[in-house]
Amino acid sequence: MTELRFDREVYAGEAIDEAVKTWSRFADFALSETEAHWVVQVTPKHEAAARQIVGEFGNFVLGLTVDRGGVS
Amino acid sequence: MSSENQTSFTDIPEAIASVSGTDRSVSMTVDSELYPLQAVYGASYIFIDRCYVFIDRPAAGSYRITLSAKESVEEVEALRRIVGEFANELLSCTWRHQVTQDNRVAIETVTVQAIAGAMGEPSLDDLADFDFTDEALDDPLGIAQSWEEKHGRPSPGPSPEAKAEADADAEPKADTEEASA
Numbered sequence: 001m002t003e004l005r006f007d008r009e010v011y012a013g014e015a016i017d018e019a020v021k022t023w024s025r026f027a028d029f030a031l032s033e034t035e036a037h038w039v040v041q042v043t044p045k046h047e048a049a050a051r052q053i054v055g056e057f058g059n060f061v062l063g064l065t066v067d068r069g070g071v072s
Numbered sequence: 073m074s075s076e077n078q079t080s081f082t083d084i085p086e087a088i089a090s091v092s093g094t095d096r097s098v099s100m101t102v103d104s105e106l107y108p109l110q111a112v113y114g115a116s117y118i119f120i121d122r123c124y125v126f127i128d129r130p131a132a133g134s135y136r137i138t139l140s141a142k143e144s145v146e147e148v149e150a151l152r153r154i155v156g157e158f159a160n161e162l163l164s165c166t167w168r169h170q171v172t173q174d175n176r177v178a179i180e181t182v183t184v185q186a187i188a189g190a191m192g193e194p195s196l197d198d199l200a201d202f203d204f205t206d207e208a209l210d211d212p213l214g215i216a217q218s219w220e221e222k223h224g225r226p227s228p229g230p231s232p233e234a235k236a237e238a239d240a241d242a243e244p245k246a247d248t249e250e251a252s253a
Contacts, residue, residue, distance in 0.1 A: 010109065010127045010135075055124030055140060062125055066113045 002044075002054050005037040006061065012071050013038055015064035023057050097124075097140035098151045100158065104133050107166050112137065114165035119158060 006016060016038050020029045026049075030041040042057060044050040065071070102112070112135050116125045123139040130136045139154055172179070194202075214222050 004126075005128070007128050009129065052142075055142070058124055058126050059120040062113075062116060062127070063120060066117050070109060070113060 002042045002050070004040045004042060004054070004058060005034075006040065008033075008036055008038060009071060010065070011038060011061055012065045012068050015061050015068060016040060018064055019057060019061045022060065023053070026053050027057070096144070096151065097138055098155045099136055099138045100155055101130065101134055101136045102162065104129075104135055107135065107162055108169055109135070111162060111165035111169045114169070115158060115162040118161055119154075123154065 013033075016031070020031065020040070023029070025045075027045055028043040030043075032039045032041075042054050044053040046053070112127060116127060116137060119125055119139060122143075123141055126138045126140075128136050128138075137158070139158060141151065141154065211217070
């Protein structure tokens with residue numbers, strides 16, 4: 001399991017929700033939040049591709065955030 | 073990233089970039105006053121096909137961008153090239169962002185004119201619905217006033233001939249009133 005902490009002033013929460021839906025085929029996700037971060041615990045379903053799944057998930061969240069024009 | 077795994081590039085300030093040999097990643101910390109978030113977004117977006125990119129804020133007033141190479145990186149030199157290219161791209165995005173901010177009014181004006189031109193001429197229905205009762209011109213400085221109106225010069229009165237004719241017209245009327253009395 002890998003814990004990703006996305007800064008709330010950098011990443012859009014809606015982007016994380018959308019990315020979790022898309023990537024739920026490849027990993028299990030547990031979402032929580034703190035005052036400053038969106039916390040996502042990622043458990044890849046394929047251990048051999050864990051690094052790729054976590055990394056591509058982070059890129060996907062970043063891409064969706066940029067497409068939205070940033071954090072509104 | 074633990075400190076024992078970090079090495080520094082000799083030609084990049086240690087406070088800006090650090091590299092981890094274990095997970096083939098490199099981190100770069102930049103000042104948010106020099107590099108706005110939109111520029112960080114732009115530069116990061118360009119690198120997501122080559123690297124896994126994460127952005128965080130280690131402290132107020134700074135962003136830390138972590139680039140983790142997707143492909144296997146054998147040498148530290150390859151990571152140095154990545155962070156160098158990212159720094160250049162970040163600078164380019166920052167400058168373009170600044171140019172856009174400086175020319176925002178001109179860009180919006182041209183865009184509005186282009187859209188208005190594309191809409192074509194108003195139809196007869198549009199003209200029928202147009203409210204012509206509104207003041208056509210707001211002229212607080214009196215620019216649209218004539219010279220005489222603005223400087224109080226009296227407008228020229230009736231000519232002497234016209235005044236004589238007016239008097240002549242008035243006299244017969246007085247005579248008829250006396251006769252009737």
